[in-house]
Amino acid sequence: MFDKMAEKCSILFQFRVYLGRVEQKERKKMLFRNIKGGNILGNSYKICFLGYRKLREMAQQVIDKLNYQDTTVVMKECAIETLEQVVNEADSEGCQVFVAGSANAEEFKQRFSEHLVELHIDMSDYVYCLCRARDMGARRVGVTIYRKSRQMNFEALQELAGIPIEPIYFESEPELTYLLEHTSCDCVIGASLTVEVAERLGLPCILIYDGEYTIRTSIERARLLAAELQASSRKEAITDALVRDVPAGIIITDENDRITTFNQQAKALVGLQGRKLRGLELGELVPPLSYNTFYKSGQIKTDHIHLLNGTMVRCVQTQLQQGNRQVGMLITMLPDSSRRKKTADTQKFVARHQWKDLVGDSVAITQAMTAGKQLAQTEEHIMILGESGTGKSFFAQCIHQSSPHASEPFVVINATVVGQDASRTLFGSEEGANDHAGLFELAGNGTIVLQGLGGASESFFACLRQVLVYHSFFSVGGTTLKVFQARIITLLEPEEAGRFPRELREMLSVFSLTLPPLRERGDDVIELFRIFAVRGEAGTVSLRGQKELWKELDELLRFYAWPTNLITLSAVVKRYVYLYRQAMNPSPGVKRQLLIKAIGEDELLEQLRQEYPALQDPADSTPEAIVEGVAEMKRLLKYNDNTIADKLGLGRTTLWRMQKKSGAAKAKKEE
Structure with a gap:
């Protein structure tokens, strides 16, 4: 039933596009037939001209000469700083189209969705003005450009006009005034604000607009656009009648992904009730339904299940075409009741962390x-490599949260705990009482995180191979082919790499990201320890603001290798906080001993022996090598000679002689 409804909607809207083409041809004939008589289609239009001083004065002269019976042109004094206030005021007065130039036009395009006709300026206008400046005797000409405007080819301009040019970029009147006060140019070219500032400073200037012609043609274009907009209201009325009472949600976008039509059912399904949608980009509001994503798929029609506003929704996306050109997209939506995929099933599949949480x-x-931010924007499978505890799961969550599929489910699957009957867990079942959705289906168009692949069963690998190769699967006992849409992020530790088939490893690692161990992150370990201790996993403790404490602990925190990285760090912090509380405001020296105890004295000694092999076998080592290791034991563990001798199994006199001999040899070498 839903398929037939979507098909009918598609046919109706394709007919609407055809009707629009016919209307457009007829309307153009009438426009040009009536334009000389001052009336377009017998309607009335309201245009707002945004001008600043010199431009406003020129525009007012042009407007006074116009003899339109159907068009009112409202003149508004407008600077960059007052643009929002003026536009809102003109909106409330019923203006349909705006005309502006230079900085006002660029700001308008970035801040408003209303219709705008920009005063036309091209390279020929600049060349003409530059030639005028040269004829006036200018030797170097400044061309003012609003910083947010499109870039110009000044090299080409300079070559065409045969005069040196200095681009002057500005964003406000005070900045422009300062730049013109300090310019070495003897003439400037720009819009009305430039002319006003230059005249105030006594600097020769030329207005870029070509007098009345540019203003008059821009107003004519705005008048035609207003007529087009009013005529298109008939098509909108037809569309509104089509979508209003349809039980399905309907959204239509243009080729730029901007919403042109929608109904209340659609707003409810995507959770945007009470918001103004027309003119907004669909991809920013509901990333999974973006026109750009649909267009890149190369398909004429897609039929997918998406998690929208906590509900699994079936969405059929269809191309709208005008001849051979794509002009937009129709989306038909209905809650998916074919399977039991309710909010309770999916709301647990949520990623918690974002990039701002990274320490x-x-x-x-x-x-x-x-690298993670870049990979988030791809649609390919990703493999995150790293030792245990390096933050692979954290990075997977951040990649999902910053991807176009952030609103979709985030499903974590530990392959080790999925049994031999993996197909029921991953693909789901349609066997009566055992009917349930599998994890691959619940993931929808979101992200699946795979971990523990080194201990996965053959059944698990078979299911994984099915979706990676064929991008589809059947539920156990089912007859409907389901499309696999999720992106897979695989978390892999070095020792797991050889424990599963190589072809799967290749398919899962289209892109890969290797995370550094904690021992390679320098000062990060100190900041992480501080955060964990003060407000992290260990709970509240009075360590905040004690800079001398962290300085006392720096050496040990930097030295220790943190075998399982953040996992080890978390455990050490918990032990340290417990010991700190028991010690009741310990001295700096005791604080250091607390950390040694929290890490484990034997752990630190073993690491010292690995870094200084002479400490493992003093009998077969040179005195110099032994003394070097001894010095580290003193620095890090604060051992005295007696303790060191006991730890190394040496006589105290023997150790004393080694140090004395090494010191004498070192002194002699320095001489």
Whole structure:
């Protein structure tokens, strides 16, 4: 039934596009037939001209000469700083189209969705003005450009006009005044604000607009646009009648992804009740339904299940075409009642972390974050590599949250705990009482995170191979082919790489991202320890603001290798906080000993032995090598000679002689 409804809607809207083409041809004939008589289609229109001083004066002279019976041109004094107030005022007065130039036009395009006709300026206007400046005797000409405007080819202009040019970029009147006060140019070219400032400073200037012609033609274009907009209201009335009472949600966009038509059912399904939607980009409001994503798929029609506003919704997207050109998209939506995929099933599949939650600014982690942000915008499968505890799951959540599919489910699957009957877990079942949606289906168009692949079953790999190769699957006992749409992010530790089929590994790692271990992140470990201790996993403790404490602990935090990275760090912090509370305001030296105890004295000694092999076998090592390791034991663990001798199994006199001999040798070498 839903398929027939979507098909009928598609046919009706394609007919509407055809009707629009016929109307457009007839309307153009009438426009040009009636334009000389001052009346367009017997309607009335209201245009607002946004001008600043010199331009406003010129425009007013042109407007006074116009003899329109059907068009009112409202003249508004407008600067960049007052643009929003003036536009809102003109809107309330019923203006349909705006005319503006230069800075006002650029600001208008970035801040408003109303219709705008920009005063036409091209390279020939600049060349003409530059030639005028040259004829006036100028040797160097400044051309003012609003900073947010499109870039110009000044090299070409300079070559055509045969005079040196200095681009002057500005964003406000005070900035422009300062720049013109300090310019080395003897003449400037620009819009009305430039002319006013230059005249105030006594600097020769030329207005870029070509007098009345540019203003008059722009107003004529605005008048034609107003006529087009009013005539298109008939098509909108037809569309509104079509969509108003349809039980399905309907959204129509143009080729730029801007919403042109929608009904209340659609607003309810996407959770945007009470918002003004017309003119907004659909992809920004509901990323999974973006026209750009649909267009890139190369398909004429798609039929997908999406999680929208907590409900699984079936969405049929259809191209709208005018001849061979795509002019937009029709989306027909209905809640999916074919399976039990309610809010309770899907709301647990949510990623919690975002990039702003990442702690650390070391080069290694910053590079990883930059790469992660870039990969988030792709549609390909990603493999995140790293030792245990390096933050692979955290990065997977951040990638999902910053991707176009952030509003879709985020499903984590531990392959190790999925049994031999993986198909029921992953594909779901349609066997009567056991009817349930599988994890691959619940993921919809979102993200699936796979971990524990090193311990996955053959059944799991078979299911994974099915969706990676064929992008589709059947539920157990089902007869309907389901499309697999999710992006897979695989979390892999180095030792797992050889424990599953290579072809799967290749398909899952179209892109890969390697995370650095904590020992390679420099100062990050200190900041992480502080955050974990003060407000993190260990709970509340009176460590905030104690800079001398962190300085006392720096050496040990930097030295320790953190075998399981953040997992080890979290455990050490919890132990340290417990010991700190028991010690009752310990001295700096005791605080250091608390950290040694929290990490484990034997752990630190073992790491020292690995870094200084002479400490493992003093009998077969040179005194110099032993003394070097001893110095580290003193620096990090604050051991005295007696303790060190006991730890190394040496006599105290023997250790004393080694240090003395090494010191004498070092002194002699320095001499």
